Amino acid sequence: MIPKSVIVFFRQRHQYLSYSYAFFLVFITPLSIPAAWWTWHQGLVTGADIGLAVLFYSLSALGITIGYHRLVTHRSYQAKPWLKRAILICGSFAMQGGPAAWASLHIQHHRYADKPGDPHSPREGFWHSHCGWIFHDYKPNYRRFGKWLLEDPEVKHVSKYYLLYSNLGLIIPALLGGWVGFVWAGLLRLCLACHVTWSINSICHRFGTRDYTKTQDTSTNHFLIALVSFGEGWHNNHHRFMQMPFFGHRWYQIDLGKWLLMIFHQFGWIWDLKIPKELRADPEPTS
Ligand SMILES: [Zn+2]
Numbered sequence: 001m002i003p004k005s006v007i008v009f010f011r012q013r014h015q016y017l018s019y020s021y022a023f024f025l026v027f028i029t030p031l032s033i034p035a036a037w038w039t040w041h042q043g044l045v046t047g048a049d050i051g052l053a054v055l056f057y058s059l060s061a062l063g064i065t066i067g068y069h070r071l072v073t074h075r076s077y078q079a080k081p082w083l084k085r086a087i088l089i090c091g092s093f094a095m096q097g098g099p100a101a102w103a104s105l106h107i108q109h110h111r112y113a114d115k116p117g118d119p120h121s122p123r124e125g126f127w128h129s130h131c132g133w134i135f136h137d138y139k140p141n142y143r144r145f146g147k148w149l150l151e152d153p154e155v156k157h158v159s160k161y162y163l164l165y166s167n168l169g170l171i172i173p174a175l176l177g178g179w180v181g182f183v184w185a186g187l188l189r190l191c192l193a194c195h196v197t198w199s200i201n202s203i204c205h206r207f208g209t210r211d212y213t214k215t216q217d218t219s220t221n222h223f224l225i226a227l228v229s230f231g232e233g234w235h236n237n238h239h240r241f242m243q244m245p246f247f248g249h250r251w252y253q254i255d256l257g258k259w260l261l262m263i264f265h266q267f268g269w270i271w272d273l274k275i276p277k278e279l280r281a282d283p284e285p286t287s
């Protein structure tokens with residue numbers, strides 16, 4: 001019999017980043033690095049294990065950028081409900097909280113970027129902006145940041161079953177690849193996916209270049225982070241045009257998330273892309 005207090009604890013916490021998740025992500029998942037190194041030197045790692053790790057990395061990182069971030073937080077486009085649910089489930093594999101909580105805290109970041117009130121302000125140091133902030137157990141304020149989040153059926157569903165879905169990101173690799181699959185596509189993949197997302201808040205508010213110098217924050221563009229985060233690293237672009245679904249604004253700014261969205265658009269699975277007039281290839285004539 002599970003004590004009532006434990007049930008209440010998880011009911012209250014399953015929609016936002018909890019302290020135990022933070023501890024697991026920051027201190028436990030890096031143990032997969034020596035474990036992966038050992039399995040590699042023992043010759044236990046197959047091509048299928050590497051493929052599984054790349055697949056789960058891509059699913060979780062894409063789920064975060066085109067699902068949690070561009071679709072739910074900024075409502076940059078509309079998507080068919082089945083696609084929305086699938087993308088958000090993939091995003092939950094990154095174990096960064098349910099989509100409603102993630103989006104609400106991110107809206108708060110944009111509202112107060114680099115100022116008091118920003119959950120991961122770079123002014124409080126690199127560690128804080130990278131992953132120290134998740135130990136603070138910030139509670140999303142839905143009334144102020146993202147009222148619509150709790151009215152969206154797909155966001156509500158994935159947030160409600162977040163504990164189940166997020167753990168599938170560990171369980172499926174273990175079922176498909178045994179314990180080596182669990183180490184590579186489960187823990188190591190999760191460790192990398194989290195540090196890449198956290199780098200947007202730390203590295204992309206500290207190092208890199210600024211195409212839009214007039215933004216009222218320290219956001220930067222960073223090519224390497226953009227490459228591994230499927231476009232998130234064009235963070236200065238994003239702070240300038242928050243609702244724009246494409247984060248790479250120039251032809252050489254690689255944004256793999258954008259390419260995937262363009263494919264979805266071709267299929268008719270997504271629509272109503274909020275591309276600002278200034279950034280359209282063929283801007284409407286102004287008179
Ligand atoms: Zn930012």
Ligand SMILES: [Zn+2]
Pocket residue numbers: 069073074106110238242
């Ligand atoms: Zn954003």
